[in-house]
Amino acid sequence: MSADTAYMASIWQQALVHMKKAFIKPLFETWIKSTIPLSINDSVIEIGTPKLFVKEWLESRYLPVIKAALKAAANKDFEIVLINMDIEMEGLEDSPLLTAVEEAENDINIESIISAEIQNTYKPDSKPLTAHHDISPDDFLSYLDDISDIPEAAATLSPTRLTAPVPSPPASSHQDKRSARNQQLYNLPPADEFILNPKYVFSTFVIGNSNRLAHAASLAVSEAPAQVYNPFFIYGGVGLGKTHLMHAIGHRIKENNPNMKVVYISSEKFTNELINSIISGNPENFRQRYRNIDVLLVDDIQFLSKKEHTQEEFFHTFNTLHEANKQIIISSDRPPREIQTLEDRLRSRFEWGLITDIQTPDLETRIAVLRKKAMMESLNVPNEVVVYIASRIENNIRELEGALIRVIAYASLNNQPIDIDLATEALKDIFPNGRPKQVTAELIQDVVASHFKLKLEDMSAKKRTRNVAYPRQIAMYLCRELTETSLPKIGEIFGGRDHTTVIHAHDKISREKNMDAKLNNTLKDLIKRIES
């Protein structure tokens, strides 16, 4: 492998790390992951894309982000040239460039490598560790626990000894670069560098029945940090908005109190930093860094389960902050009592404050999320398409967004307007059942009439008795929600009524369903039958 190739791979790998943070996951997966570095010289980097549409899409939208990521990685500006290779990625498996990328990837597991070095140095009778990368951070921590029980070994656990096994700087210029990069990874950024995602703010968060409480509590916490709910614990399934709410809290606190030090971190990163600080002989730095802040947001705390040493450290951090009346916000995919092997004392700390959950969103919320995303992209996505996606992805808002992005990208690349045929085509791998059933006002009338045991003609009759008028209003509401039919047209289908009658029916049912669980369930049942 040439030095340039390895250098390029290393730069690209670092750039990918930056881009992973900059892009939401579906975007990263769709557009960035499939690219490969091709060549590098002093000022130009060539990047290969597997298909022309990926090249065009990246060129039209994301070049500045890629450029910024490369600059952050290499500390210099590059001109980026994208080259369509028009090949399947599988065909490149043996490419030396991909091998180089993989090697660079492995380097990122620096803590594992170092822990292996330490293990070999301090535990001479341990079996030799040839596969350095197999050692997990947790193994390293348990190892520290293990050897601290052995007096001679404990004596060697001084910072100087611990840093000693770090590989000494290699000689060649390529190795210099790599070593410098490792050093960069190895040295922690200052805590306030954990930037909040600018898109995750309260104004972009859609409130629905599934998250109303969590949202309200988040607002309360952000308006009065450490005064209302401390700690504040949010839990819920994957991709339901926990991170979004945490960032929104962070943003709002910063807006209201620019001098407050707000730190957001995932529990995995917390663990890795702790390990790094131990390896570099500077655990005190780590402690100071997390104990001298005003607001600590820890995401995905469930990853601390089974990590006894990290839990211990977190327990002390928690206590110090809580005693100093600092706000602590924690998220998890389950409530504290269900996080296995979470220490009891930590669990009881989490239960001191408010625990709130986010449920899976109902259809209406899913539709609202998609509409909001489309609006944020200034795109006009037909209702039919929104309903098509929302009615098929029920449990994960991230996947919902991913599907919409796919449709938008597909339309843009093919230079076609977004409609249901295009959406069906774009999503055929995700929804193999193909084109959805055509939802029409007539179908809705039919399903609603049969549900309420009315005749189809009652939907358009002049009768105003409640047993007919109410189902008719429900049917009008559903026509507005599930079809593209215009207001006057809906009025016409329902017996030549004025469009203001349709608006009134829609407003009334929208309002009532928020207060009436029975109506809400009826609507869900009806939608299921209409869509199935």
Ligand SMILES: Nc1ncnc2c1ncn2[C@@H]1O[C@H](COP(=O)(O)OP(=O)(O)OP(=O)(O)O)[C@@H](O)[C@H]1O
């Ligand atoms: N109510 C909502 N309104 C708008 N967007 C939302 C909402 N809920 C989630 N999202 C979006 O869905 C995506 C996933 O959300 P987020 O990352 O916050 O989920 P999470 O619950 O933290 O998931 P994980 O458990 O995987 O960490 C984000 O892009 C977020 O903006």
